[in-house]
Structures are given as structure tokens and as C-alpha cells.
Amino acid sequence: MTPDMSVEVGALQLRGPVLAASGTFGYGTEVPLLERRALGAMVSKGIFLRPREGTAPPRIAETPSGMLNAIGLQGPGADALVRDYAPKWAGWDFPVLVNINAESASEYGELAARLDGVPGIAGFEINISCPNVEQGGLYFGNDPRAAAAVTEAVRGRTKLPVWVKLTPMVSDIGVIARAVESAGADALCAINTFVGMSIDLNSYGPRLSFRTGGLSGPAIRPLAVHLAHQAARAVHIPVIGIGGISSAEDALEFLVAGCTAVQVGTATFVNPKAIAEVHDGVAAFLEAKGFSSLAHLPRYLPRD
Amino acid sequence: MFLLDAPITGRRQVARGMFVIGMQAPEIASTVRAGQFVNLGWSAGPLLRRPFSVYRSDGVHIEVVLKAVGEGTRQLLAMDVGEHISCLGPLGHGFEFGAGTRTAVLISGGLGVAPMPLAARDARQAGARVTWVHGARTAVELCSETEGDEILWATDDGSEGARGTAVAASPDAELVLACGPNRMLAAVAERWPEAQVAVETYMGCGTGVCLGCAVPLQRGGYDRACREGPVYRAADIDWGALPSHLAYAVTA
Numbered sequence: 001m002t003p004d005m006s007v008e009v010g011a012l013q014l015r016g017p018v019l020a021a022s023g024t025f026g027y028g029t030e031v032p033l034l035e036r037r038a039l040g041a042m043v044s045k046g047i048f049l050r051p052r053e054g055t056a057p058p059r060i061a062e063t064p065s066g067m068l069n070a071i072g073l074q075g076p077g078a079d080a081l082v083r084d085y086a087p088k089w090a091g092w093d094f095p096v097l098v099n100i101n102a103e104s105a106s107e108y109g110e111l112a113a114r115l116d117g118v119p120g121i122a123g124f125e126i127n128i129s130c131p132n133v134e135q136g137g138l139y140f141g142n143d144p145r146a147a148a149a150v151t152e153a154v155r156g157r158t159k160l161p162v163w164v165k166l167t168p169m170v171s172d173i174g175v176i177a178r179a180v181e182s183a184g185a186d187a188l189c190a191i192n193t194f195v196g197m198s199i200d201l202n203s204y205g206p207r208l209s210f211r212t213g214g215l216s217g218p219a220i221r222p223l224a225v226h227l228a229h230q231a232a233r234a235v236h237i238p239v240i241g242i243g244g245i246s247s248a249e250d251a252l253e254f255l256v257a258g259c260t261a262v263q264v265g266t267a268t269f270v271n272p273k274a275i276a277e278v279h280d281g282v283a284a285f286l287e288a289k290g291f292s293s294l295a296h297l298p299r300y301l302p303r304d
Numbered sequence: 305m306f307l308l309d310a311p312i313t314g315r316r317q318v319a320r321g322m323f324v325i326g327m328q329a330p331e332i333a334s335t336v337r338a339g340q341f342v343n344l345g346w347s348a349g350p351l352l353r354r355p356f357s358v359y360r361s362d363g364v365h366i367e368v369v370l371k372a373v374g375e376g377t378r379q380l381l382a383m384d385v386g387e388h389i390s391c392l393g394p395l396g397h398g399f400e401f402g403a404g405t406r407t408a409v410l411i412s413g414g415l416g417v418a419p420m421p422l423a424a425r426d427a428r429q430a431g432a433r434v435t436w437v438h439g440a441r442t443a444v445e446l447c448s449e450t451e452g453d454e455i456l457w458a459t460d461d462g463s464e465g466a467r468g469t470a471v472a473a474s475p476d477a478e479l480v481l482a483c484g485p486n487r488m489l490a491a492v493a494e495r496w497p498e499a500q501v502a503v504e505t506y507m508g509c510g511t512g513v514c515l516g517c518a519v520p521l522q523r524g525g526y527d528r529a530c531r532e533g534p535v536y537r538a539a540d541i542d543w544g545a546l547p548s549h550l551a552y553a554v555t556a
Contacts, residue, residue, distance in 0.1 A: 054526055
């Protein structure tokens with residue numbers, strides 16, 4: 001018998017635990033080969049209130065078992081998102097959350113208010129790995145007060161689910177996790193990319209024009225499992241695991257380590273069918289182990 | 305767009321260090337247009353797929369041309385006939401051939417030969433007389449396979465054909481198509497702003513999602529080599545902002 005793969009992330013009922021990570025599935029409309037049948041939910045490409053050009057090339061560099069990217073959140077802005085994509089999402093059989101970005105807490109709130117109530121938008125994932133322009137460019141995600149302020153600013157403008165995507169570039173992810181939980185987050189996504197750098201030995205300079213980039217891919221997976229686990233131990237809201245997942249076994253590591261669901265990202269670039277394969281593999285594992293439901297999967301989550 | 309497990313059907317050398325690999329990929333072979341590419345992956349290969357212009361197609365098989373420029377291409381060249389390559393394509397926007405074109409010149413530098421056999425085929429089908437101008441550093445690096453009504457060579461050291469660049473050796477024509485290092489394409493853009501050029505960029509997904517293959521445009525902003533490109537009107541690109549030296553590329 002096919003096991004019950006459904007999960008609850010806060011108030012959102014998802015048909016499966018495997019989600020598409022922001023920036024790796026576009027707006028869900030680009031690639032006919034991207035299989036949507038097994039998607040629990042999609043998080044759309046990160047958006048700002050206004051259109052963004054993005055950074056100069058080179059924007060990506062491959063590293064061992066990983067890739068660095070500095071795309072610069074190129075995007076069409078909120079109005080175009082509402083006009084061009086949300087109407088399509090409204091007809092889909094899984095929820096689409098929008099990854100939202102801003103340069104100040106008030107601008108995060110403004111963006112959430114602009115998108116709140118638009119048919120097709122089921123919730124928000126806040127990217128707090130953005131520089132806070134009002135605070136000299138410090139990252140929201142590194143400071144529990146700033147992270148909480150952003151969460152509150154969004155929480156105050158919408159009744160839709162609010163997820164917060166945590167950065168791994170912190171000394172204690174539990175502190176940030178608790179801060180955004182207290183500020184009203186419905187779930188946490190752990191983790192975003194690690195900041196990395198790669199040097200070109202022909203030009204004696206960085207391989208990316210932006211100098212640094214976000215490291216993703218299998219290279220970061222054990223780091224991500226650890227941080228997602230730490231976040232899950234620190235809070236009582238669901239944690240969605242992210243980081244280098246390309247197989248069912250990878251996803252199961254995050255689920256056993258305390259995550260309610262997972263997001264697949266870079267693997268989709270390599271294999272457009274990755275999400276469906278991960279979903280099917282998790283179901284096959286549960287069946288082989290005799291579990292009738294994902295809810296029965298044993299978890300390793302000792303409380304702090 | 306198809307995702308196929310394609311068996312390797314052959315390999316041959318066409319210049320010093322330059323090889324053609326053939327694979328059986330009927331759905332791609334029967335739909336690919338000149339200037340389009342495939343994104344190739346293989347087990348034990350690097351994380352990301354590698355983009356290659358389609359060199360030839362017979363409707364059942366496709367061929368790509370490559371040099372061992374990095375670990376990935378070295379692995380590809382070490383694979384045997386019968387082994388499988390995961391083949392995603394056809395991808396991108398190829399060359400356009402207007403009906404009634406009387407003369408076409410194809411300009412290629414080094415691995416820029418990659419899209420030219422298909423381009424020659426389609427230009428001739430459109431009724432054009434085709435001149436192919438191929439440049440390389442030395443005679444031994446010139447691709448031994450050519451297509452077209454007239455073939456001109458150019459080498460940096462003068463060891464074959466004209467001494468100097470392929471761009472300098474090219475006659476004028478109604479239709480100018482070019483592929484090669486981005487610096488060469490910038491020279492094409494100066495001489496023929498209306499030329500169609502196939503650019504090289506780093507690429508992530510190849511399908512328009514990751515936005516990693518950004519091409520800077522004269523009108524401002526960026527678009528995607530994998531989707532709107534890799535073929536562009538030469539005058540549309542901001543050549544000063546397009547990186548010119550890549551370890552691997554659409555043409556590599």
C-alpha cells in the first residue's frame with residue numbers, strides 16, 4: 001500500500017514532504033520537464049517589491065560537489081509577479097509560497113501587504129539573508145532583533161502562513177530560530193546557502209564578479225542537516241530542511257533529524273525530475289520499512 | 305525539450321586535441337535547430353551539466369565537438385562507445401535564416417566550429433551560397449571537417465590560409481553568423497552589427513531557471529544565454545560587460 005505522505009506545516013496541508021526551493025524552480029512555468037505531480041509546495045524565485053537587474057556575470061562557479069551563485073535576486077518585481085504568475089498558480093493543485101526580500105523591515109511589510117490576498121499566493125517565505133540598508137548593510141538574518149523585526153513586519157500585514165528562511169552564517173542558529181518563532185513565524189526553513197568564495201588562478205581574482213556567492217549542492221549537506229537539526233531542537237514550530245538534497249536518502253536524513261518537510265534546490269538544475277524521484281524514493285523507503293505513513297517515521301530530536 | 309539517456313555511438317578526432325562525440329538521441333536529433341545546444345551529464349561527472357552546441361544531426365544521432373579543457377571534458381573523452389550520457393535538449397534559441405538570402409558567411413574561431421555544420425545546412429536550404437571562414441592559432445588546430453560552397457582558413461601564425469583572424473579574412477555577406485571566443489564576437493559586432501552570434505557563458509541549469517548565464521544587453525539589464533540566447537544580434541550585446549575568458553563554455 002502506498003504510504004500516506006501528507007504533512008502539515010502549520011496551517012498548510014501539503015500532499016507530500018518534498019518542496020521546490022526558491023530560485024531553483026523559477027516561477028514554475030519555465031520548464032515543461034519539471035515534474036509537478038509530486039510537489040508538496042513550490043517556493044517561487046525570490047522577489048523584491050520593485051524590479052531588480054541582478055549582478056554582473058560571471059554569476060555562477062562550480063566547486064567540488066557544489067556551486068557558488070551570486071544572481072543578485074534578478075526579478076520583475078511584485079506587480080509583474082501578481083500580473084504574470086499568480087493567476088497561473090491559482091489553478092495549480094499545490095500551494096505556491098513567494099520568497100520575499102527587502103532592504104528594510106518596513107519594506108518587507110509593504111511587500112507582504114502588496115501580495116496578501118492575491119489568488120494563487122498561499123504564503124510567504126521570508127529571505128532574511130538580505131543586507132539591512134538602514135543598519136549599514138548588516139544582514140537581517142545575523143541579528144535576532146533584526147530577524148524578529150522583519151518577521152513581525154510581515155506577520156502584521158498578512159494572515160497567510162509566514163515561513164522564515166534562516167541563514168547558516170550565524171554563531172548559534174537556535175537563537176535566531178527562537179527569535180523569529182516568538183515574532184510569529186509559522187515555520188522555519190533551514191538553511192539558506194553558505195557564503196563562499198573561489199579564486200581564478202588565471203586572473204588572480206574571484207571567479208564571481210560579485211566576489212562572493214552562496215554555496216549550495218551536496219557539499220553543504222552534512223552542515224545543513226546539523227543546522228536544521230539544531231533549529232528543530234530550539235523551537236516548537238515546523239522546520240523545513242534544505243541543503244544539498246538530491247536523493248530520497250538525503251531527504252530522509254533531514255526528516256529523521258527533526259524536519260517536517262524538505263526543499264530540493266540545486267539538484268533540480270542537474271536533474272529536472274529530481275523532486276519527483278526524491279518523493280517516490282521516500283515513499284518506497286517507508287513502504288519497505290513497513291510504515292503506513294510518513295508520520296510514523298522515527299525521529300531523532302532530543303529536546304535541549 | 306527532452307531528457308534522454310543517450311548511448312555513445314562514436315568518437316573521432318577532427319583537430320589537435322579536438323574530438324567529435326556522437327550519441328543516439330532521436331527526439332533531440334529530429335528537432336534540433338542550428339545554434340541550439342544540449343546540456344550533458346554523466347555518472348561520476350561533475351555536479352552541473354555541461355552545455356555543448358549540436359555539431360551535426362542525422363535525425364537519429366547528434367554530435368558535439370569538444371576539447372579536454374577541464375576535468376569534465378576529460379571524463380567525457382574517456383567514455384566508451386555504448387556508455388550512456390544524460391542528454392537534455394534541444395535548448396536555447398538558434399540561428400534565424402530568412403528566405404531569399406543569397407550569400408551567407410559563417411565565421412568560426414577554434415571550438416566555434418560547433419554550430420556551423422548545421423548552420424551551413426540550413427543556410428543552403430534557405431537558398432544562400434555559403435562561405436565558411438574558420439580560424440585557429442595554428443594549422444593543426446583547424447577543424448578538418450567543413451561544410452559550404454567556399455572554405456577560407458585563417459591562422460594566427462599564417463601556417464594555413466590567411467595570417468590573422470577569421471574576422472579579418474571574412475568577405476561581406478547578406479547573412480553573417482559567428483561563433484567563437486567572446487572577444488572575436490565583439491570584433492564581429494563592430495564590423496557587422498546585424499550579425500547573429502552564438503555567445504559563450506557559464507551555465508547552470510540550461511533551462512532558464514537559475515539565471516546563472518546572464519548576458520548583459522545594450523539596452524540595459526540581462527537575459528539568459530540558455531533561453532533568449534545563445535544566439536544574439538551582435539549589436540544587442542554589451543560586449544564590454546560580457547566576460548571574455550571562460551574555462552568551459554557553450555562552444556567548449
